[in-house]
Amino acid sequence: MFRFAIKMLFGDNAKFYGILLGLGFASLLIAQQASIFVGLMSRTFAFIGEVGHVDLWVFDPTQSYVDEPKPLRATALPRVRGVTGVAWAAPLYKGLLVATLPDGSRKVCDVVGIDDDTLAGAPAEVVAGSIADLRMPDAVMVEVGSSQQQLRFPADLPPGAVPAPGQVFDPSAPMRPVEIGDIIELNERRARVVGLVRCAETFVAAPTIYTVYSRAVTYAPPSRRVMSTVLVGANEGVAPADLAARIRAETGLEAMQPWDYSMRTLGYWMRETGIPINFGIAIALGFFVGVAIAGQMFYNFTLDNLRYFGAFKAMGASSRLLLGMVALQALVAGVLGLGLGLGAVSAFGLSAAGGKLAFKMLWQIPLIAAGAVLVICVLASVISMWKVVRLDPADVFKGA
Amino acid sequence: MAGATTATDLAIRLRAVEKTFGKGESTVRALRGVDFDVPAGEMTMLVGPSGCGKTTLISILAGLLSRDKGELEVFGQDLNALRRDRLSAWRRDNVGFIFQQFNLVPQLTVAENVSVPLVLKGESVGAAVKKANELLATLGLEGRGKSAPLKLSGGQQQRVAIARALIHEPRLLVCDEPTSALDAELGRRVMSLIRDRSHQHDRAVIVVTHDDRIFHLADRIAQMDDGLIKNIEIRAGSKPL
Numbered sequence: 001m002f003r004f005a006i007k008m009l010f011g012d013n014a015k016f017y018g019i020l021l022g023l024g025f026a027s028l029l030i031a032q033q034a035s036i037f038v039g040l041m042s043r044t045f046a047f048i049g050e051v052g053h054v055d056l057w058v059f060d061p062t063q064s065y066v067d068e069p070k071p072l073r074a075t076a077l078p079r080v081r082g083v084t085g086v087a088w089a090a091p092l093y094k095g096l097l098v099a100t101l102p103d104g105s106r107k108v109c110d111v112v113g114i115d116d117d118t119l120a121g122a123p124a125e126v127v128a129g130s131i132a133d134l135r136m137p138d139a140v141m142v143e144v145g146s147s148q149q150q151l152r153f154p155a156d157l158p159p160g161a162v163p164a165p166g167q168v169f170d171p172s173a174p175m176r177p178v179e180i181g182d183i184i185e186l187n188e189r190r191a192r193v194v195g196l197v198r199c200a201e202t203f204v205a206a207p208t209i210y211t212v213y214s215r216a217v218t219y220a221p222p223s224r225r226v227m228s229t230v231l232v233g234a235n236e237g238v239a240p241a242d243l244a245a246r247i248r249a250e251t252g253l254e255a256m257q258p259w260d261y262s263m264r265t266l267g268y269w270m271r272e273t274g275i276p277i278n279f280g281i282a283i284a285l286g287f288f289v290g291v292a293i294a295g296q297m298f299y300n301f302t303l304d305n306l307r308y309f310g311a312f313k314a315m316g317a318s319s320r321l322l323l324g325m326v327a328l329q330a331l332v333a334g335v336l337g338l339g340l341g342l343g344a345v346s347a348f349g350l351s352a353a354g355g356k357l358a359f360k361m362l363w364q365i366p367l368i369a370a371g372a373v374l375v376i377c378v379l380a381s382v383i384s385m386w387k388v389v390r391l392d393p394a395d396v397f398k399g400a
Numbered sequence: 401m402a403g404a405t406t407a408t409d410l411a412i413r414l415r416a417v418e419k420t421f422g423k424g425e426s427t428v429r430a431l432r433g434v435d436f437d438v439p440a441g442e443m444t445m446l447v448g449p450s451g452c453g454k455t456t457l458i459s460i461l462a463g464l465l466s467r468d469k470g471e472l473e474v475f476g477q478d479l480n481a482l483r484r485d486r487l488s489a490w491r492r493d494n495v496g497f498i499f500q501q502f503n504l505v506p507q508l509t510v511a512e513n514v515s516v517p518l519v520l521k522g523e524s525v526g527a528a529v530k531k532a533n534e535l536l537a538t539l540g541l542e543g544r545g546k547s548a549p550l551k552l553s554g555g556q557q558q559r560v561a562i563a564r565a566l567i568h569e570p571r572l573l574v575c576d577e578p579t580s581a582l583d584a585e586l587g588r589r590v591m592s593l594i595r596d597r598s599h600q601h602d603r604a605v606i607v608v609t610h611d612d613r614i615f616h617l618a619d620r621i622a623q624m625d626d627g628l629i630k631n632i633e634i635r636a637g638s639k640p641l
């Protein structure tokens with residue numbers, strides 16, 4: 001009879017495709033929105049992962065996310081270095097500065113200044129040039145993704161050339177992306193591009209520019225507080241958690257391991273923005289669309305078949321068997337719909353890979369979508385089953 | 401009991417069976433104390449005006465409805481003594497149904513529809529469909545096993561429904577208005593098919609009908625009115641009880 005149950009499901013084309021579409025759409029919406037949500041939110045702390053192996057981040061205790069400008073005094077560095085268990089400590093500058101391009105246009109850039117000596121905090125992937133070149137005069141490196149899209153130069157201006165004073169560029173003239181040798185101004189100071197790096201897309205999506213700490217400080221507006229963070233490596237055998245506690249106690253600064261700092265940053269964006277609510281709404285919408293379309297179609301499908309279930313019941317099929325048939329129909333529809341939806345999401349994810357769209361399908365997401373589809377199918381089939389159980393087999397003699 | 405049955409044995413015995421629907425104002429006394437004996441090896445027709453309780457009566461003796469009062473034995477079995485799941489197993493093993501609406505599942509093939517009673521009894525679909533095709537052939541539906549039921553004419557569909565009712569060789573066959581959707585000629589053909597099956601010593605067939613064109617095929621005609629069996633007419637050839 002289970003074979004017949006499947007045939008009944010597949011045979012009712014209109015309803016079957018309706019159910020599949022509803023379930024597929026629901027799982028698509030849920031998994032896709034959840035993936036984009038995870039992708040987007042993981043960008044808020046992407047920079048922390050970008051900074052290679054570091055045991056601790058030391059920062060202002062009131063700083064709630066990695067991009068928040070709450071700089072430290074220069075004395076923070078020697079104080080941290082003085083804590084026992086610290087193998088090395090390096091300053092890090094991170095701040096938004098205005099870059100002026102040769103054609104006079106301005107762009108806000110995310111400038112990262114890494115320690116001159118150790119180069120700790122350098123991005124992992126260098127596309128062109130070498131990180132050590134940052135030690136050359138005026139040297140900066142730009143990140144290829146957003147920088148190349150946002151830092152545009154007139155196509156007829158060769159790299160390294162400086163426009164003549166008063167030279168006017170035709171705004172409709174063709175433009176080219178930034179190249180090695182190009183000169184830009186950061187807060188009216190010269191910066192020369194000596195290399196290209198690649199790093200993870202960040203939340204603010206401003207072009208990222210790397211330089212050494214000592215130069216970043218000269219680009220930044222003058223202030224007694226410029227150091228964003230102190231990066232710390234622990235001595236061999238010293239547990240980072242213990243070291244963090246010691247640094248907190250001795251300097252009054254906050255010290256966290258990269259993952260904890262990431263979660264602190266994530267927590268800020270989750271709490272302080274409407275992003276989780278918005279995605280939550282989209283995901284809930286997917287669920288309700290699934291219930292409304294697929295659940296209702298499935299219920300209608302069962303209603304259509306009720307007279308046949310009634311006939312089966314009269315012919316001696318037990319209620320348990322009939323419930324099994326309905327459950328199987330729901331299960332098969334659920335699995336196929338889920339497969340359809342997740343397949344579509346994966347295709348979407350593959351096509352979005354490398355693009356601007358944040359998309360990160362954690363392994364938990366398909367499980368969540370499967371759970372949602374399961375709930376939809378159980379809801380739909382339970383209501384349908386209730387009808388089947390209540391079926392009076394004597395009704396088969398009544399007119400349709 | 402089956403082995404010892406003779407032509408004049410009782411298949412079904414009802415005494416003072418009552419059935420009431422609803423409560424309070426809207427109470428309907430559908431059966432008001434029915435006494436009714438159905439002999440084995442015969443075809444009994446049940447006739448009477450609309451609303452007199454015919455469908456209620458056959459539903460009770462086929463184990464689809466429970467009676468409120470009175471005695472009922474079907475092939476020696478008191479159906480009230482069976483629990484719900486045992487009762488549906490009893491129906492599966494002993495009863496064949498022919499409904500006025502054929503109730504053929506449109507998504508299944510003709511042969512699959514016919515095979516359902518055997519599959520319910522645990523036979524494999526393959527073996528059951530094979531038997532279904534053989535039976536369909538004897539009913540003039542050779543080669544139609546793979547068709548969709550809705551592709552067939554009304555008369556063919558009715559024969560498919562009959563095949564489904566007969567495939568598991570039930571001892572009791574109940575039919576509610578089996579010919580109402582058919583023209584006179586088809587109705588006669590269908591009824592002779594059913595009648596052939598009834599003339600076995602351990603079988604019984606009950607047909608509810610308004611169709612006077614088929615009365616001559618009955619061994620026995622029970623006249624119902626207002627919830628009671630008023631009269632039983634025994635036709636030529638039928639042995640008296």
Ligand SMILES: Nc1ncnc2c1ncn2[C@@H]1O[C@H](COP(=O)(O)OP(=O)(O)OP(=O)(O)O)[C@@H](O)[C@H]1O
Pocket residue numbers: 421422428429430448449450451452453454455456457
């Ligand atoms: N489930 C039910 N609930 C309430 N009343 C019912 C129910 N089934 C039957 N009845 C009533 O019981 C009476 C007998 O009905 P039944 O269907 O047995 O008549 P019938 O002889 O088969 O009529 P017809 O020739 O029109 O099919 C009718 O008055 C009917 O309205």
Ligand SMILES: [Mg+2]
Pocket residue numbers: 454455456576
């Ligand atoms: Mg009736």
